[in-house]
Amino acid sequence: MALSGVEIFKLLPKTNCKKCGHPTCLAFAMKLAQRQASLDLCPDVSEEAKKVLGEASAPPIRPVVLGAGDKAVKMGEETVLFRHDKTFVNPCAIAVEVKDTMSADELNAIADQVLNSEIDRVGQKIRIDAILVSNASGDAGKFEAAVKTITAKAPAVALILSTTDPAAAEAAVKVAAAGKPLLYGANESNAEAMANVAKTHKVSLGVAAKDLDGLTALTDKIKGLGVEDMVLDSGARTAKEILRDNTYIRRAALKKGNKSVGFPVITFAQRDDANLETLIASLGITKYSSIVVLSSIERWKSLALFVLRQNIYTNPQVPLQVKQDIYKIGTPSNDAPLLITSNFSLTYFIVSGEIEGSKVPVRLAVLDTEGLSVLTGWAAGKFTASKIAQFIQESGIEKEISHKELIIPGYVAILSGSIEDKLPGWKITVGPREANGLPAFLKARTN
Amino acid sequence: MAFTAPNETFAGKVFAVDAGLDKKIVFGGENVLPFHLFEGSVPNRPVIAYEIQDVPPADWPETIRKAYDAVSGDPVTWAKHCQDKLGAKAIALRLVGTHPDRENRSPEDAAKTVSDVLAAISVPLIILGSNHVEKDAAVLMAAATAAKDKNCFLGKAQEENYKTIVAACMANNLKLIAMSQLDINLSKQLNILITQMGFNKENLVTDPMCSALGYGLDYTYSVMERIRLAALTQNDVTMQMPMLADVGINSWKAKESQASEEDLPIGGALEPRAISWEAVTACALMIAGSELLIMRHPEAINAVEKFIDELM
Numbered sequence: 001m002a003l004s005g006v007e008i009f010k011l012l013p014k015t016n017c018k019k020c021g022h023p024t025c026l027a028f029a030m031k032l033a034q035r036q037a038s039l040d041l042c043p044d045v046s047e048e049a050k051k052v053l054g055e056a057s058a059p060p061i062r063p064v065v066l067g068a069g070d071k072a073v074k075m076g077e078e079t080v081l082f083r084h085d086k087t088f089v090n091p092c093a094i095a096v097e098v099k100d101t102m103s104a105d106e107l108n109a110i111a112d113q114v115l116n117s118e119i120d121r122v123g124q125k126i127r128i129d130a131i132l133v134s135n136a137s138g139d140a141g142k143f144e145a146a147v148k149t150i151t152a153k154a155p156a157v158a159l160i161l162s163t164t165d166p167a168a169a170e171a172a173v174k175v176a177a178a179g180k181p182l183l184y185g186a187n188e189s190n191a192e193a194m195a196n197v198a199k200t201h202k203v204s205l206g207v208a209a210k211d212l213d214g215l216t217a218l219t220d221k222i223k224g225l226g227v228e229d230m231v232l233d234s235g236a237r238t239a240k241e242i243l244r245d246n247t248y249i250r251r252a253a254l255k256k257g258n259k260s261v262g263f264p265v266i267t268f269a270q271r272d273d274a275n276l277e278t279l280i281a282s283l284g285i286t287k288y289s290s291i292v293v294l295s296s297i298e299r300w301k302s303l304a305l306f307v308l309r310q311n312i313y314t315n316p317q318v319p320l321q322v323k324q325d326i327y328k329i330g331t332p333s334n335d336a337p338l339l340i341t342s343n344f345s346l347t348y349f350i351v352s353g354e355i356e357g358s359k360v361p362v363r364l365a366v367l368d369t370e371g372l373s374v375l376t377g378w379a380a381g382k383f384t385a386s387k388i389a390q391f392i393q394e395s396g397i398e399k400e401i402s403h404k405e406l407i408i409p410g411y412v413a414i415l416s417g418s419i420e421d422k423l424p425g426w427k428i429t430v431g432p433r434e435a436n437g438l439p440a441f442l443k444a445r446t447n
Numbered sequence: 448m449a450f451t452a453p454n455e456t457f458a459g460k461v462f463a464v465d466a467g468l469d470k471k472i473v474f475g476g477e478n479v480l481p482f483h484l485f486e487g488s489v490p491n492r493p494v495i496a497y498e499i500q501d502v503p504p505a506d507w508p509e510t511i512r513k514a515y516d517a518v519s520g521d522p523v524t525w526a527k528h529c530q531d532k533l534g535a536k537a538i539a540l541r542l543v544g545t546h547p548d549r550e551n552r553s554p555e556d557a558a559k560t561v562s563d564v565l566a567a568i569s570v571p572l573i574i575l576g577s578n579h580v581e582k583d584a585a586v587l588m589a590a591a592t593a594a595k596d597k598n599c600f601l602g603k604a605q606e607e608n609y610k611t612i613v614a615a616c617m618a619n620n621l622k623l624i625a626m627s628q629l630d631i632n633l634s635k636q637l638n639i640l641i642t643q644m645g646f647n648k649e650n651l652v653t654d655p656m657c658s659a660l661g662y663g664l665d666y667t668y669s670v671m672e673r674i675r676l677a678a679l680t681q682n683d684v685t686m687q688m689p690m691l692a693d694v695g696i697n698s699w700k701a702k703e704s705q706a707s708e709e710d711l712p713i714g715g716a717l718e719p720r721a722i723s724w725e726a727v728t729a730c731a732l733m734i735a736g737s738e739l740l741i742m743r744h745p746e747a748i749n750a751v752e753k754f755i756d757e758l759m
Contacts, residue, residue: 082676084669119713121661212450239757243734244485251453261450275750278723279730280757286668286734299715303703304660304723308731311665346663353662353700436578440548 003056005033011049012042019043032057060253061262064204064229066093066130066291067158068180073129075231075264075290081250087315092284093291094305095130095160097270100137100146107146111153113297119306122320122345126306128157132184132293133172135163144171151176160184160206160266160291166193177201182231182291184266186222188214195225204229206266211235212248216260230263231291239283242267246288264290271295278304285309319371320345326395327352330361334400337362337445339407339431340388342369342377350435358439360446363401367391374409385415389422407431454486455479459682461675461738462649463491464689466598466622467571472537474738475689480675481736482758492755493738495729495748496537496573497529498695501552501560502544508705510721511695511743522560523567530568533748539573539741540564541696545586546577554589561593573600573624573741584611591615600624602691603654606637613644624691626654629666631673631686638685648684652739654691659698660728667692668735675736692732695743698725726750 009029020041022028031037032053039045039053059077066073073093080086098110111131118127131150135143143163150159159181161172169183184206186194198205207222207230209215215234222230234245246265252258267289271277277294278301284292285308294301314320322343329352341351343366355362367388369377377383392398392406404426408415410433419428432441456478463476474494479487501522504512512519518528522540529535542557544550561574574590576583583603588611591601602624604612609625616623625641627633634655642648655674658667671690678687698704703714704721714720725747729740733751742748 082669082672083665084673212452216450239754240482240484240759243482243758247483248450248452248485251455252450256451256453258451258453273750273753274719275723275726275746276753276757279726279750279754282727282730283734283754286731298719299713300720300723301715303714303720304727307661307703308664308727311661311668311731314665316665316669346658346666349662353702356702356705357700437548 003033003053005030008032008053008056011046011052013044013046015044017044059262060257061250061264062229063090064231064264064290065180066160066182066204068178069156071127071129071156071158072180073158078250078288079254081254083312084316087317088313090290091309091313092289093129093158094281094297094302094309095132095291095293096128096297097132097134097162097293097295098146098150099134100139100142102146104149107149108153110297111150111157114157115154117297117299117302119303121307121310122322124310126310128297128302130158130160130182130291132160132162135165135168135172138165140165140168140171143168144175147172147175151179155179158182160293162206164190164194164208166190166197169194169197173197173201173203177203180204182206184208184231184233186218188218191218191221192225195222195227198227199225204231206231206233207263208233209235212245212261219260219263232261232263232265233268234265237268239280242280242283242289243287246284250288266291266293268293274298274301277301281305282308286312321368321371322348322366324366324368324391326363326365326397328361329355329364330359332361332363334402336360336401337407337442338365338397338401338403338405339363340365340367340392341409342367342372342374342383344369344371344373344377347373347435351438354435354438355442358442360439360442362442363397365391365395365397365406375411378412378415383412385418385422388415388419392423392426405429409433410437452485456487457679457682459679459687461678461689462687464622464650464652466537466573466600467569468598469569470536470571471598472571478679480679481734484759489759491738492759493733493740494536495740495742495751496539496571497533497535497745497748498539498541498741498743499525499529499564500541500543501557502550506543507743508699508721510704510718511699514744523563526564526568530570533745535570537571537573538564538568539575541575541577542586542590543577545582546579547582549577554585557586558589558593561590565594565597565599571599572597573602575602575624575741578603580605580607584608587612588615591619591621594621595619598622600652602626602652604637604641606633606640609637609641610644613641613646616650617644617646622650622652624652624654626656629656629658629663629670631655631670631677634670634674635677635683635685638688642685648688651688652691653686653688654693657691657693657697657728657732659694659701660724660731661703662697662701664728664731668731671732671735671737689738690736691739691741692729692737693741694725694729694732695741698728699743722747722750726754730754
């Protein structure tokens, strides 16, 4: 459990030496309690205090890294149950399963899909994060060969090696150790041997149990064997079990300080029904999984899950913003209408969505209002006549189009006169107040 | 060592609301977070209503339009198709043709459509305006008369027009959907205003305003979670109404539900993409707390129903 500032203070030297950069030990203790400072800053702290504070200050859900290099995925470290309390920290990794019973061609084809899965959305690069290779054959040689095929094709992609056979695990981990794979498959009967493989090769260990009691016993045992980085599988497979166990695990770790389950969670979402699989994965993304495993990654499925993950893991306090620019919607000719709106991503998406729906090609100028909507931006002095005029002038759009008419949102009709004053030669037209009025408005103009 | 289950029980509870006469639906009634059967009572599953409209859906994207091509020429055929062929548990009739920018159908025409559809189906009906606040007041008043005593839902009452619509509901013994603009306080305020008119709070469904995956879903999701937590943890009776997610109309507006694979190569095949867009939006909002959903595509609805089966 986290200690209070005063409790931490009692363990500090109380010399107020300022070597940590804080004016007093108490001030330093307060920063430690808020996790805004690290204990390393104190040169005089006792070993005893280090031990107590180290345990208490460890994050309730242990950070575990999946993979290595710039595509490594951080997991764990979550601090809340609800995203409106505080931004969720490490987005759930999306993994696809391949089996060692597949041919090399099939394995290569899926590895290719993963390599080509990256997309750019609202300035974020997102991709399928990992490949889970499962030892479906039960044969150590086949498992090792499949892992070799995948690492040769996609060396930078994080791997999850799924087997319950310590010999197969040893062979496969050896091949992939540099990529810091997750070895998944420690259970009641093989815990010692699997922990040994994980420890020897310094990889994290996935721990599979039949229920939460079993999981608790197993993580405690494995921790005792010297493996710290674990990923949990409580055995939950149905949506009902996944929601229950993920909720219990997150709550126990955060609210009860239960260290036995203070680890990231892996969720197996594979279903024969692709639509249902997408929804089970959605449950994992919204409710506390750190890895969801899929049976296939068709682009439609990946896109829906990528966007859901982005929605859930976005900072609820800072609105997503679109870059200030003039965006073309459809293929606008040089006499197509020019509209302006704010750079609040929701405003942008709704406005551009309505325009796309109207099938009327336009240019949409998006003014940087620091993520405020049109009306709020106007009230806060971010969506003003001078800012609009400056943006239009500096954009060089005058040279690109054959007219000088700018359509402004109906809510800021009041600005039309002052924009005309600041943009000589331009005609300002007042558009609809709401985005849903745009299709009718645009169609009426083209008729 | 045994795991101690950190169960949480709450003082508050969501009202259970029913609709219909012969084939009643009931939703809400839980005293825990969505689908938390492990720590409390979740007596009813969420209900998905199939969306139809009073005029042919010429404005719907092709993927969803073609799912109803043979039946969407008139609302009665369409409603019967959803009930008899697709197994709809409820129908949501959107009177979009009454919008002044559309066919501008009269309130009398709308009332006739409502009567005709009601006569043809036995599952509950949700009657929705065109989201034009002035016109909706007149249209929904006429529609309410046509649906008198049929235990339908009428909506959506908004801050600008709720008085007329609430009065129409009370005069005709109907249930009400009230929509506010994506803000927990506005939602609460509208609930209070409506109940201050003497409307029974247990006949009310809150629509905190739906948004689609990628298009503001994060806002709707969190507003719903916060409303539900207020209902349960603070036992706030002005927030204990079940919540509506008007999923279909929003998700089918998304670019991802319309653009061809050629125009959106990162999205792959259009049809499964559009269906998953609707299903994932619905699934996320159900997890956030909505108990009544309005959806369009039969495959998306089937997927969500299977998902609910697994959760219950």
